[in-house]
Amino acid sequence: MSDARDVRARILEALSLAEHPLSGSELGRRLMLSRTAIWKHVRALRREGFGIEAVPGRGYRLSDDVLTEAAIRAHLGVPRRIGRSIRVLAETGSTNTDVLAAATAGEDEGLALFARRQTAGRGRLGRRWHTLPKALAFSVLLRPPMHPAEASRLALLAAVAVHEALAAWAPGLGIKWPNDLLAGGRKLAGILTEMRAEPERVQAVAIGIGINLAPPPDGWPDDLRWPATDLETACGRPLPQAQVA
Structure with a gap:
């Protein structure tokens, strides 16, 4: 997946539907990306203003309301x-x-x-x-x-x-x-x-x-x-x- 916006949209979608935090490994498996690539996209989303928090030992979750x-x-x-x-x-x-x-x-x-x-x-x-x-x-x-x-x-x-x-x-x-x-x-x-x-x-x-x-x-x-x-x-x-x- 080369389109960064598409990747980030799918990350937001996955987090918005998840009932618990999703690890970088799990997001990477779903999107066929490395944990490092997922981390970079999450960091970019945070710069855009999306509230994504990292829960120690568990993964990422949305801290605010995101439309998907x-x-x-x-x-x-x-x-x-x-x-x-x-x-x-x-x-x-x-x-x-x-x-x-x-x-x-x-x-x-x-x-x-x-x-x-x-x-x-x-x-x-x-x-x-x-x-x-x-x-x-x-x-x-x-x-x-x-x-x-x-x-x-x-x-x-x-x-x-x-x-x-x-x-x-x-x-x-x-x-x-x-x-x-x-x-x-x-x-x-x-x-x-x-x-x-x-x-x-x-x-x-x-x-x-x-x-x-x-x-x-x-x-x-x-x-x-x-x-x-x-x-x-x-x-x-x-x-x-x-x-x-």
């Missing part, structure tokens, strides 16, 4: 359409941009693409969407058989779906037309739909969703365009990223 494809699938069950293909990127500019590029390349409907770090997220009218370390950022690919003039309804449908998914954790959650979800009058999640279309037919739609999972270390700033909140504040406890996804 396997962890998402463990909560998802058998997907009917959305989630038939799941990808988790360590970092990207915009998941919507990536999904539309995948659509152009022939990707089937149902792709769900997540990013642990999104550097150029955006909202309506091109406004910047600030993706915090403790936030869920993802996009899904749809290919609806509809006229482009009808595509605006997808934003509301997405908002209703996100509301249904989060309502149990965020009492009083409401939808602010056309693309925000508010808890206690504060923005908890945002949705952006973008499409590729011909004059009479939609080719592909990317539905981007950003959900604040936890507050920033110094709390939410007062100078935001719209006051913000997060799921942890709304429900009083932290929630695993994969469970929310």
